[in-house]
Amino acid sequence: MEKDREARLKPCVILFAEITQIDFWKQELDTEEYVELLKTVFDRLDEAVKLYEGNIDKHEGKILMATFGVPIAHEEDPERAIKSGLLMLNQISKLRQKLKKPLGLRIGINLGRVYAASVGSKIKSEYTVMGDAVNFAVRIMDFAKENELLVSDEVYQITKPVFEFSEPMRFLPQGAQQEIVVYNVYRQKTGFVKRRGIEGLSSPLVDRKQELILLANFIEELFSGKGKIVLILGEAGVGKSRLLEELFTQSLSMALERVKNINWCIGRCSPYRESLYYPFVELLKQICEIKTEDSEMAIMAKLLTSIEKLMGEKAEEIFPYIAELFNIKLVAKYEEKVKYLKPEEIKLQIFNAISQILKNYAERNPTVYCIDDLYLADESTLELLRFFLQTYSGINALVILISRPEKNKPFWQMKEQLKNEMKFEEVYLKPLTREETLELSKNLLKIPRLPEDLIEKIVNDAGGNPFFLEELIKLLISRGIIYRRGNEWVASEREIKFDTPYTIEGIIQASYDTLSPELRDLLSEMAVLGRAFNKKILQGFTRFWDNLDNLITQLVEIGYIYTNNYQDYAFNHALVRESIYKSIPEKKLKELHQSIAKTIESMFPERLAEFYDVLFEHYAKADCKDKAINYALRAGENAQKCYANMEAISYYLYVLKELKPDNEENNKIIFETMYKLGGIYSRIGYSDDAIELYERALKIASTTLDRVKILDATADVYQRISDYEKALKIYNESLKLLIDFSDDEKFDTWLGIAWIYYLKGELKEARNVLEQILRNVKDTSSIQTKKKIARVYNQLGSVYSYIGEYEKSFEAYNKALKIYEMLEDIPGISVIYNNICGYYTRQGDYYRALEYLNKSLEIDIKTGNLLARAIATYNVGDTYFQLGDFEKAEEKFNEYLNINSQINNQLGNGYGNFGLGNIYFEKNDIPRAEFYYKKSYEIFNKLGSVMMANEVMIKLAEIEIEKGDYNRAFSMFEELEKRCEELFDTEGKLTCIIGKARAKLKQSFVEKKLMVTHLYTALDLLKIAFDYKKIDYDNETKFVINFYLAQVYYYLTKITEAKDHLSTADKILKELLIKIPDGEPRNIYLKKKIYCEFSDFKSLLKD
Known part of the structure; x- marks a missing residue:
């Protein structure tokens, strides 16, 4: 028909059949x-093609080409094609026997996406399909032997539940580079065929408990002699068959409990033009125990026996009409009963015969009659059902009716009419919610750590449809994205890309092809607009603007789209939209994208900023590159402001790919885009990509300040991956270039250098540089200068904290925070939230510290700054460690190490191992603690982080105390104390003094x-520690000093002094506990550990 002849890209099953040995007849x-x-x-x-509703594309010589x-489109086109092919072989076999001469056939079937269109001239044209899938179908046919039906692997994977196949065969077609895998089809399988589900995987029923309880109550009533009619409705794949399977299993258990039998008879409406009243014939076959392979004589015998049992004396009256359904040739005595009846009278007798058999069979035992797929039912079947x-x-x-x-x-029209005539229950199965879809996917796969983006795509594409979910998982398994390792399923680390599975696309296209041309074209326009779209924009470019409301109402009613406000609409399923979108030919697709973009520009000239991303997408897909580049730059800036890093990356990469460096203006745009993109790469841990991009940008930098800008950015990347020497070298290159420039121009470079000094533990140098920067700043009015000053105060806060000037540190952090809050600089605020936590932990206010850290983490996750997220995660772990919650601390330290591995943060690996060492030290697992400390020391020492390397050595000296080597511990503390003095590490020096005292106490x-x-x-x-004036040490340190003093005085038999210090320690502990x-x-x-020792000592002193 003309309505089906538009040009489209569609999935298609192609069948080629070649008649063999016919040349003998010439x-x-x-x-x-x-x-x-x-x-x-x-x-x-x-005839074989037409029976299964295929399309005869052409006859050429001895070859037939057909498309399904x-x-x-039909849902089961691959199945139809194979059934058609098997029927062809059967017909040729019969013809060969009739002619008693050689005659054969070989068939090849393939599946793939084709371009379907009319080709030829205005005078003569034909509608046909083109593409690689067609060529491969020919190759498969050529490889087939006489009287063989070969199918491709794609066809096999879909139809293997239905047919019996040979083992796979491989061949390399001439000119091809890859082998084709094919299978020989032997026959259709007999008995019940389970088409859906994933082999080897199962899940408990998800979110159908209420429906199952309701249906189980009907089974309960059935055992009490009360029948009922139930209608189960739900879209394709939503779980109707699965619900029925669960009910079947439950009903058998219920029957067993009651020591009763229950019969189930299931008939399905066929999509093919098969026997009259097909589902009822299926019910009769089950009642009479007729098998597919039974001969006509065997069928007749089974029918007679069963009907006699059920109908008694009436059997002879009923049998002829049932035999009609099975095309059984009647003997004379039965033929007489039907010979003179009119067609309408025969039909009435058949209806009455079937109904009486079903009624009498149900009277023998509780019985469930189920008729499935009633949406496929023909008028005759529906007439009998009524x-x-x-x-x-x-x-x-x-009686369960499913549709x-x-x-x-x-059927829907009949159902609506029957509502007024009889009572029946309706059960409507809704799609699963997102959470239920996620639960089902996890039940099926049992993969504890599926990648989040993979889960997101599976759940979104499934759209709450269990069948769609299963088919997506099948596709992932076939592509090796999900695979078995031993007894469990795991996900590969490959990039995740997959199309809509054919099994799903077949359902979508079959429904789509039944629509009117207007609805199909409108859906195409909607699909190009997107999964969600606005009616006003649609109205601005659609050619159906004058009838839009009516057409939209129809699409809502039949379930393609939905709305909550009659202005904003969305496709019910992402895969439906994707399938329709992919069917639009390229030329038409570009035209639609361009038309949509122009409509948005004309409709919203004052609000274009809201649509930069959308306009980029449409112009890019319309291949309007100038417009696309313009909007990509703007969309990239918007994405950066919202910290949508991956989106910003995609926009900037498009610009770099499409913009030609053929003039000065374009070169400037390319340079700035590289700088912005490199900054994003650096923040999210793509260090190699950032460095490579900056190297390219340096080659096209046109001014000294541009070169400095790139050098400083490159140095920052090296700092982030802990290559401090390389970073310092590059910063010094910047300073050489800036020798004739003002101090303001050197601000960023000096700031970078100060931070390197801090990270290396060279605190004196860091402090000098930072304080000098503040002295040299002249104009503080600009926003950029304010940001830089905030960074100075932040770094000074860190330096002051390390050298024990805690109030100065707190003051510097707050100055930075005020500037960042004034400028609404979210990443800057996050940094201060993270750093200021140290002040609160020193006060013993751990939960206040956690509050700030969690705020920092929230921002870091939002902005995608992995380095900042890593640091905050470590600090959360360290705070939990100080709270004594070692389980949470270990979880956070491991999470921290995992993030570091993504961003190549070597310094972070040192911190992570140090944190784990602390945990095992507290747990008295000294060998593991020592292992992690030494691992940590190697990293810090290699990176030149002398401050942290020294801190680890202090812990290793404590390990020596636990091992009982007190002299070694004491000498290590002596050496480390000197080192702390050199590093201005006053807190570290105090720790060494306490460590020496502890070594002597233990000794x-x-x-x-x-x-x-x-x-x-x-x-x-x-006493030196007690009177230590260089720092205002924290309450926990005060507690430790007083506790150790109490112990020393006790063992020196100075009980009064011991009790005084014990009382002071106890008082400090109570103060600490106020905030816990x-x-x-x-x-x-x-x-x-320290508080357990304290508790034991208190008991000892009391005794």
Whole structure:
């Protein structure tokens, strides 16, 4: 028909069949007879194609080409093509036997996307399909032997539940570079065929509990002798069959409990033009136990036996009408009963015979009659169904009718009419929610750590449809994106790209092809607009503007689109939109994209900023490059402001790919785009990409300041990956270029250098540079200068904190925070939130610190700044460590190490291992603690981070105390104390003094003769620590010093002094506990090693 002849890109099954050995007949027949024979053969082949609603594309010589899916798609086109091919082979076999001469056929079937269009001239044209899929179908046919039907792997994967196949065969067609995998089709499988589901995978029923309970109640009533009619409605793949499977299983259990039988008879409406009243014939076959392979004699015997059992004396009256359904040739006594009846009278007798058999069978045992796929039912089947329901409404059976809610189908109209005539229950299965779809996918795969982007795509594309979900997972398995490792499923790390599976696309295209040309064209326009779209924009470019409301209403009613406000619409399924979009030919697609972009520009001239991303997409797909580049730059800036990093990257990459460096203006745009893109790469941890991009930008930098800008950015990347020497070298290159420039121009470079000094532990140098920058700043009015000053204060805060000037540190951080808040600089605010937490942890206010850290993390996740996120994650872990929650601390440290591996943050690996060492030290797992400390030290030492390397060595000295080597521990602390002095690390120096005292205290317990000497040495050291004025040390340190003093005085038998310091320590501990919530958090905190020792010592002193 003309409505199906528009040009489209469609999935299609292509069948080629070549008649073999027919040339033998040329010698025996004249031309006219030979042509007549050829026509006879082609008539048989054509009938096989038409029976399964395929399309005869052409006859060429001895070859037939047929298509299934073009021009009209059906859900099971691959299955139809194979059935058609098997019927062709059967017909040729019969013809060969009849002619008693050689005659054969070989068939090849392939599946793929084709371009379907009319080709030729205005005078003569033909509608055909073109593409690689067609060529491969020919190759497969050529490879087939006589009387073989070969199919491609794509066809095999879809139809393997339905047919029996050979093992795979491979061949390399001439001129091809890759082998083709094919299978020989033997026959159709017999018995029940499960077409859906994933082999080896299963899931409990998800979100159908209420429906299952309702249906199980109907089974309960059935056992009590009460029948019912139930209609189950739901779109394709939503889970109707699965619900029925669950009900079947549950009903058998219920029957077993009651020591009763329950019969299930299931008939399905066929999409093919098969026997009359097909689903009812299926019910009768089950009642009479007729098998597919039974001969006509066996069928007749089974029918007679079963009907006699069920109908008694009436059997002879009923049998002829049932035999009619099975095309059984009647003997004379039965033939007489039907011979003189009119067609309408025979039909009535058939209806009555079937209905009586179903009624009597249900009276023997509780019975469930189920008729599925009623949306496919023809008028005759529906007429019989109506008769059965109206005549035997009181039957003792549960009659379950299953259909899709397709309102344009005859069954829907019949259902609406029956509502007024009889009572029946309706169960409507809605699509699963996002959470339920996610649960189902996890049930099926049981993969604990599927990549988030893979989960997102699967769940979004499935759109709440279990069948769509299963088919997407099947596709992922076939592509190796999900695969088995041992007994579990895992996800590969390859880039995730996959198209709509054919099984889903077949459903979509079959429905789409039944629509009017207007609705199809309007859906195409909607698909180009996007998954979600605005009616006003659609109205601005559609050619159906004058009838738009009516057409939209129709599409809403039949379930293609939905709306909440009658202005904004969306496709119900992403895959439906994708399938329709892919079917639009390229030329038409570009025209539509351009038309949409122009419509938006004309409609919203004052609001274009809202549409930069949309306009870029449409102009890019319309191949209007100048416009696309313009909007890509603007969309990239918008994306950066919103921290949509991946989107910004895609826009900037498009600009760099499409913009030609053929003039000065373009070169400037390319340079700035490279700079912006490099900054994003650096922030999200793509260090190599950033460096490579900056190297390219440096080559096209036109001014000294541009070169400095790129050099400083490159140095920052090296700083982020902990290559401090390389970073310093590049910063110094910048300074050489800036020798004749003002101090303001050197601001960024000096700031970068100061940060490197800080990270290396060269705090004096860092402080000097930062304070000098503040002295040299003259104009502080510009926003850029304010940002730089904030960075100076932030770095000074970190330096002051390390050298023990905590109030100065807090003051510097707050100055930075005020500037960032004034400028609404979100990343800057995040940095301060992260850094200021140290002040609160020193006060013992750990939960306030966590509050700031979580705010920082929230911003870092939003902005995609992986380095900042890593640092905040470490600090969260360290805060949990100080709270004594080692489980949470370890989880965060491991998360931190995982982020570091993504961004190549080597310094971070040192911190992560240091954190793990601290945890195992607290757990008294000294070997593991030592392992992580040494690993951490190697990293810090290699990177030149002397401050952190020194801090790790202090912990290794503490390890020596735990190992009992007190002299070694003491000498290590002595050496490290000197090193701390050189580094201005006053807190580290205090830790060394306490460490030496602890070593002597422990040593006094094992060297009894020198006990007093060791204790007095410890006492002298603890007095120095107690009077330490260089820093205002935290309460936990005060607690430790007083606790150790109490121990030393006790063992020196100075009980009064011991009790005084014990009382002070106890008071400090109570102050610390004020800020720890009562209950479990406080119990966890008090389990820290030092507090357990304190508790034991208190008991000892009391005794």
